[in-house]
Amino acid sequence: MKELRLKALAKINLGLDVLRRREDGYHEVKMVMQTIRLYDRLILKKTDRPGIQVKTNLYYLPANENNLVYQAAKLLQDEFDLKSGMVISLRKFIPVAAGMAGGSSDAAAVLYGMNRMFQLQLSREELMKLGVRIGADVPYCIMRGTALAEGIGEQLSALPPMPECQVVIARPPISVSTKFVYENLNLGEHTVHPDIDRIIKGLEEGDLHQVAAHMGNVLESVTIPHYPVIARIKEEMKAGGALNAMMSGSGPTVFGLFDNKEKAEQTCQALREGTLAKQVYLTDIYNTFRTEHTGKEE
Template sequence: MKRSIKAPAKINLSLDVLHKREDGYHEVKMVMSQVDLADRLDLERREDGQIKVELSEGFLPVDHRNLAYQAASLLQKRYKNKLGVSIYIHKHIPVAAGLAGGSSDAAAVLKGLNELWELGLSTDTLADLGSEIGSDVSFCVYGGTALATGRGEIIKPLPSPPPCWVILAKPPIGVSTRDVYQSLNLDGSIREEYSDRIVRAIEYNDYPSICANLFNTLEEVTLPMYPEVRRIKERMKDSGVDAALMSGSGPTVFGLVKKESRLHRVYNALRGFCDQVYAVRLISDKEA
């Protein structure tokens, strides 16, 4: 038995870091939306109980350090399943990019093995399991667009944002999410929560308001730490996007473009500046 499943990337339309929690995580409020840049995972059921992971890109771990492996192992142990799986990941999402590629792969494994191993688990149960693997996995299980709170695992689905193009640009560097959060200085001051504004803008289908309220607390750490990210954001704004923001902890920057006639100019301007550039669309809730 085999299954093939897509694992889409995500962007953060907002990322408010509220405070540090007693458990060591940070309390966040963020709006995430999937885009149609995706890895593809081929899953094949094994009768020998082994979990085997292969990747089209050879520089990622294929053992317990891989989130897709962790997802299969968690399901296997939690439900005392004697079946195994061979997982082949066709990588298209850049690695360590702030686009939740690994988390989306893990979510795809949870959903695919739920069918392949005939576990009969609900989406909510799969999302709860995903939260044990990583903070973004729960969102990736649900997909579409959502407000995420807690440490990112409490998910409230939202309508699809107004349709637009998304330009992604990733510089040739990796960013450690752990390091960025550890370097974040939350001085105890009350911060405005942009996520609520983005939620309202989505509910009113208000594209200009979405563009006006894109916000990411982590930019105040990543942009000074990695000047390449700041330069890409500035280049993106200069090339004519409607709005630009860093996704997650970076280093990928995305720009929103409503008019397709402007899309090619932005894309070409960035391609001369950065190797990894993608023109994609937001995934609607009907596609998720």
Template structure:
């Protein structure tokens, strides 16, 4: 929704259908190859024009509301120059859990970039917005575009894939937080023998083969995070017991997701997990590409 003085933009979470690490780059980042998928779980960002500066209002105690926050820094990228058209007040309603492997901070930054571009009629293309986003974080370009994407480089090089057939998604986020840097560092030390077959899953996605896609989920960081937090393996097992086509950890974790064919099965699995765990549980669907508001 957009008016002359304000706009409301959703920032969708993501899950990884695959995540492979190809090695360490000279710039210190890791070379990755992964299939990323938007889901319906989202934060809501309301942007309002103010004469100058950036104001950030959050509904999450303890979360930074200054230049440490990606949403604030995204606004600064577009409105921090001498010829800025004005300022912006950012009201952020969080639903995506923090430090969960779901790109919540990146989703917020992407929503701010898209929203400020529309609010001030800056005329930036999606490609230009992605270039801005890549300066702040590797997942932000994906969160700007959304949908089903093959991501390479450090995650910012994107290739659009066919939309996956719709899945219902159950998310279970344990009461733990996982540092992405910690996960990658430990992966460098131990590695894994099992890697995703990205070529095969691309074929299954193109063929809208629901079972084929589910059979090829693979995340090389699971071996690191599950070793430290075995509860992740337990959540996966419960998802499968309750009828998931597949279950996997997203990103560096700790959130576990299950893919389901029907809403009824998803809701049943969510209720089962709510009874047996203290995890934050969400039910949503896979989502298609974002659409610019301008």
């Protein structure tokens, strides 16, 4: 196999709670993660020339070891002493640095794709163990679907699938530093924590409204006061008929869940015509995840 085309899917957080700051500086989290059908496209090509070449459609993305796709390819080359070179063409659609794990999903796709191309015979679990060496979100992006993430995000448990619904994604024209958000997060007795257990109960009962009603992101307590546009996008989505709307990850992307496709389309169009967001997408839930590598394009 000389060439492989792949899709790297984005994620949203249906619930994101931070339990404490650990002694090693990392934060212990409890999150419900969900894959959606918004994706980047990758083309992997095996070459006789050694090394790794990364090409992207965004001029400001690094094409060297600072890019997670490069790191993923290098990890497998080093781990398995692969002599062939790799050319990775990455076409980005997932908003960059926006709380949707785009970079981690791209890295996961490279691990998955090279595993097939070089017939490394690694299981999904083995790929996930390698992936955590690149980033805490990479194992989930290999797993996909609906999952509970604990620890620093690397401890994953599969959950019942999210009920089908439409998802409107809106990224405002701002950048939010994940480091800034976590450094300014003050966890105390007045912190409002999302009810992750109630979200999981809603998933177990297949009740979209219960899931939406208990969505929450503790990081909004930092981000919204500094970037009020996030709250304004949430309000516009809810006014348009979203069951609920929330910031994903450390932001700034906001998503809204809709059980009415027409209302979702109207809200998406209104956001596109407005000034609150510079990237707006309408998509839906992606529930299927790989139990074994089937050889089909993902």
